[in-house]
Amino acid sequence: MSTPPRTRTRPTPAAEEAALRKALSSTPRPPRASARSAAMTFGWRGMLKVKHVPEQLLDVTITPVMFVLMFTYLFGGAIAGSTGEYLDYILPGVLVMSVLFTTVYSGIALNTDLTKGVVDRFRSLPIWRPSPLVGALLGDSVRYLVAGTVIIVLGVILGFRPSGGVGGVVAALALVIVFAFGLSWVFTTVGLLMRSPNAVMNAGFMGIFPLTFLSNVFVEPETLPSALEAFVNANPISVLANASRGLMEGDVSGGDIAISLATAAALTAVFAPLTTRLYRSRA
Amino acid sequence: MHSTLAIEASGLVKTFGSVRAVDGVDLAVRSGSVYGVLGPNGAGKTTTIRMLATLLRPDSGSARVLGHDIVDEANAVRGLVSLTGQLASVDEDLTGRENLVLIGRLLGLKRPHAKARAGELLDAFGLSDAAGRLVKNYSGGMRRRLDIAASIVVTPELMFLDEPTTGLDPRSRNQVWDIIRTFAAGGTTILLCTQYLDEADQLADGIAVIDHGKVIAEGTPGQLKASVGSGALHVRLLDPEQRPEAERVLARELGGVHLEPDPAALSASCADADRAAEAIAELARSSVGIADFSLGQPSLDEVFLALTGHPAEEEPSDEEFDADEEQAA
Numbered sequence: 001m002s003t004p005p006r007t008r009t010r011p012t013p014a015a016e017e018a019a020l021r022k023a024l025s026s027t028p029r030p031p032r033a034s035a036r037s038a039a040m041t042f043g044w045r046g047m048l049k050v051k052h053v054p055e056q057l058l059d060v061t062i063t064p065v066m067f068v069l070m071f072t073y074l075f076g077g078a079i080a081g082s083t084g085e086y087l088d089y090i091l092p093g094v095l096v097m098s099v100l101f102t103t104v105y106s107g108i109a110l111n112t113d114l115t116k117g118v119v120d121r122f123r124s125l126p127i128w129r130p131s132p133l134v135g136a137l138l139g140d141s142v143r144y145l146v147a148g149t150v151i152i153v154l155g156v157i158l159g160f161r162p163s164g165g166v167g168g169v170v171a172a173l174a175l176v177i178v179f180a181f182g183l184s185w186v187f188t189t190v191g192l193l194m195r196s197p198n199a200v201m202n203a204g205f206m207g208i209f210p211l212t213f214l215s216n217v218f219v220e221p222e223t224l225p226s227a228l229e230a231f232v233n234a235n236p237i238s239v240l241a242n243a244s245r246g247l248m249e250g251d252v253s254g255g256d257i258a259i260s261l262a263t264a265a266a267l268t269a270v271f272a273p274l275t276t277r278l279y280r281s282r283a
Numbered sequence: 284m285h286s287t288l289a290i291e292a293s294g295l296v297k298t299f300g301s302v303r304a305v306d307g308v309d310l311a312v313r314s315g316s317v318y319g320v321l322g323p324n325g326a327g328k329t330t331t332i333r334m335l336a337t338l339l340r341p342d343s344g345s346a347r348v349l350g351h352d353i354v355d356e357a358n359a360v361r362g363l364v365s366l367t368g369q370l371a372s373v374d375e376d377l378t379g380r381e382n383l384v385l386i387g388r389l390l391g392l393k394r395p396h397a398k399a400r401a402g403e404l405l406d407a408f409g410l411s412d413a414a415g416r417l418v419k420n421y422s423g424g425m426r427r428r429l430d431i432a433a434s435i436v437v438t439p440e441l442m443f444l445d446e447p448t449t450g451l452d453p454r455s456r457n458q459v460w461d462i463i464r465t466f467a468a469g470g471t472t473i474l475l476c477t478q479y480l481d482e483a484d485q486l487a488d489g490i491a492v493i494d495h496g497k498v499i500a501e502g503t504p505g506q507l508k509a510s511v512g513s514g515a516l517h518v519r520l521l522d523p524e525q526r527p528e529a530e531r532v533l534a535r536e537l538g539g540v541h542l543e544p545d546p547a548a549l550s551a552s553c554a555d556a557d558r559a560a561e562a563i564a565e566l567a568r569s570s571v572g573i574a575d576f577s578l579g580q581p582s583l584d585e586v587f588l589a590l591t592g593h594p595a596e597e598e599p600s601d602e603e604f605d606a607d608e609e610q611a612a
Contacts, residue, residue: 030390
């Protein structure tokens, strides 16, 4: 292997050098960013990504739209007697599905981050350690909001007129987003354990797909074989879908809301520290 | 009060699986100096820098950076240093400006200040025109400059630069060198990891050569080159068949002949341009056809050959260490 002859670099023009020197020394270190401020900044980062690549919202919105249209018009008559009646049943369920599918993307985004050098910079900054994670999930909540809103608007266009009114719909959406925040910690953990974003996607959907279909999102559990019915009723996604339906219809069971919130809290309590630990030790 | 040593490391060890990536590294870096850590891929440079920058916890040994222990006072260290990683440590999915505002905010600047600071840095690093473009569309050189700009959003007392010019074209490399020189002249302590002797020679006041996780030589660039032999005449022949003849001539004229992997190329120790010219003339008199020749500094390979008796090996790359580490995690 030969070394090329030594090349002398041209001298930096003095002006350029002065600008560099000034840039280097002009900013003394400010007091540290608070935990809240750091997390919010990471949330802002997440939103910028959506702004630059809005297409990434397509997969999470198109699929649920297709499900609503397909199930309502193809199976609605067969399942519920009329498409209108079925829409009332399925829409709050698809809202749950749509937002929960979006949570998988939190894990994919985190895994993608880890393959890039930028995480090194974040980890070398004097910031509250979990702030990149908490912030990313806060940013993702905006996506959940978008995904949920698309479904609700679609429903209204198709004739969905819930008796719970606007308040009920907003409450349902809020509940689903809180639940999604809890669930997304599961996928950030998965995101840190898997080797590639694709693997996260596969693992994520392999979990969330059957869990969503084996719930009461699409069909009343009473029509199922008894073992399956028991499973479907115990599925937290069924409970959440029930709560969401109840809120929209203005006839909610407090128990369903409590169980949904408790599930979200439990998922956060287990998986948030796990995610933080893995994030610290990996890379 | 800091001691006059910006970095003091003793006996740093980091093992990934069965690989001792760093195997007892000692370093002493004076405040205000540029210190080069020179070695091939997989020698343990990146792992060392990651421990010193508090991204990795050493298995044993200890180090103080700017007077703070890298394990017990990691957050204090993070508050004083900046890191430019081997992969450009910027967010490709954001614009250049957004990257700098992001870092400014995370370091505690108020929003208007962070924005003003981003503008100032983009100007100083010649990136104003590209400020609104996504970083994934930047060239390698622009990305590196942004990366370095992100490292000085607030003035660091010590900068870690991990292979700042690897993969850059010569022009971008010179720009990065100029930036590093300017910082050094301003008194910032810099720890620079590199695979290029040339780079360490151009920028560093002191150099540690690292191999298989150990420091195998240390000194000023001058001392190091003196210990290795100061340079070599590289010759490429028109006809590989003539290499034995060229070898005889060069051995007689200069000595220290080394046959390159290229069957038409060989080199001989030589520091002096006049003697090199004579040797070339002698080759011409012996009717050896020369395709090209150059007088260059010893390559990293030659440094390694001189210091260790074996050429620089590139078996386990740092990337592979990372993979091992993931398995361990």
